[in-house]
Amino acid sequence: DTGVSQNPRHKITKRGQNVTFRCDPISEHNRLYWYRQTLGQGPEFLTYFQNEAQLEKSRLLSDRFSAERPKGSFSTLEIQRTEQGDSAMYLCASSFEELRGYTLYNEQFFGPGTRLTVL
Amino acid sequence: GIQVEQSPPDLILQEGANSTLRCNFSDSVNNLQWFHQNPWGQLINLFYIPSGTKQNGRLSATTVATERYSLLYISSSQTTDSGVYFCAVERGTSYDKVIFGPGTSLSVIP
Numbered sequence: 194d195t196g197v198s199q200n201p202r203h204k205i206t207k208r209g210q211n212v213t214f215r216c217d218p219i220s221e222h223n224r225l226y227w228y229r230q231t232l233g234q235g236p237e238f239l240t241y242f243q244n245e246a247q248l249e250k251s252r253l254l255s256d257r258f259s260a261e262r263p264k265g266s267f268s269t270l271e272i273q274r275t276e277q278g279d280s281a282m283y284l285c286a287s288s289f290e291e292l293r294g295y296t297l298y299n300e301q302f303f304g305p306g307t308r309l310t311v312l
Numbered sequence: 313g314i315q316v317e318q319s320p321p322d323l324i325l326q327e328g329a330n331s332t333l334r335c336n337f338s339d340s341v342n343n344l345q346w347f348h349q350n351p352w353g354q355l356i357n358l359f360y361i362p363s364g365t366k367q368n369g370r371l372s373a374t375t376v377a378t379e380r381y382s383l384l385y386i387s388s389s390q391t392t393d394s395g396v397y398f399c400a401v402e403r404g405t406s407y408d409k410v411i412f413g414p415g416t417s418l419s420v421i422p
Contacts (some may be wrong), residue, residue, distance in 0.1 A: 226410065235398050235412030236355075249409045282353060296362070299343055299402065301410075303355040 197304035199285050205310045206275055213271045214307045218287030225268050226301060227260055228284040229253070236284055242268060243290075275311045282306045314339040316401055318413035325389045325420045333384040333416045335399035342402050344375050346384050349396045349415075358384070358397075389420045 198217045206212050218225050223244050228236035239258065240250045244265035257275075262268040272279055286301040315338040325331055335344070343362040347355045359366050359373040361382065366373055370389075375382040382399055396415040403409060 228410075230353075235415050236400075237412070238410040241409060251409075284355070286355075297342065298360075300357065300360040301345065301400075301402075302357060303347075305352075305354055308353075 197285055197287050197302055199283075199304040199307050201307060202305065203308050203310075205312065207312050208275060208277060210275055211271065211273045212275055212309065213269050214283055214285075214309075216268045216270070216285030216287075216304060218267070218285070219289075219302060222287035222289045222302075223265070224288045224290050224299065224301075225262055226286040226288075227268070227270050228286065230282045230284055230306070231280075239270075272309075275309075277311050280309055280311045282308050314341070314401065314403060314411055316399065316411045316413040318397075318399060318416050320416060321414065322417045323419070325418065327389060327391060327420055327422050329389050329420075330385070330387045331389060331418070333386070333397055333418075335382040335384070335413055337380050337382075337401050337411075339380070339403075340377070342404060344377075344382050344402075345400050346373055346382070347398045347400065348393075349398060351395060355398070386418075389418075391420045391422060394418055394420050 200215045226241040227239040230236040242262040257273045260270045284306045285304045288299050288301045290299040317336045319334045346358040361373045361375045363377045370387045372385045396417050398415045400412045
């Protein structure tokens, strides 16, 4: 397995355009997370999926953002009507949540990210 | 919501020196991870450590969940250790499911 992959790696768009990013998780991983990271900051949680179900969304996630994970495999993150403030690195992570003894194990592995620039 | 703090914010080390990075969190968490973000932005897993102590080569980590802190030890630092170190905590059901600390920026000079 080659790890989590994200496409495209870079995206430049004009304000008002829609963009879509794709994340392919490590195979068999049942959880998939999306984050946004701006310069000098730590990643900020946006949303996550357990298989195909979207379970949590951050209050940071405006209505212009939508994510899907059809069939519980790859995921897409779409941003509609992009704004300059959307410029950031968008990171995807996946994990396999499982019970090990009495402990819930859920180690996340990150992809290389998609850098979005909105002009 | 939960607060995650890291100290120090910046650290400059001479190659070969040792260091300790700290992560404090304000509420109970399900798990904790340490990451190294390299200059190309890739987050590299260092430790998955909700509690206890782990070691991996020159790195080790300790989490004391009851006191809500974790420590990352780097011994005999190398220039390739430079980058930003993040701790991240994961909670149960919450709109702020995963919280990253602000990071410690480490520069190791020859």
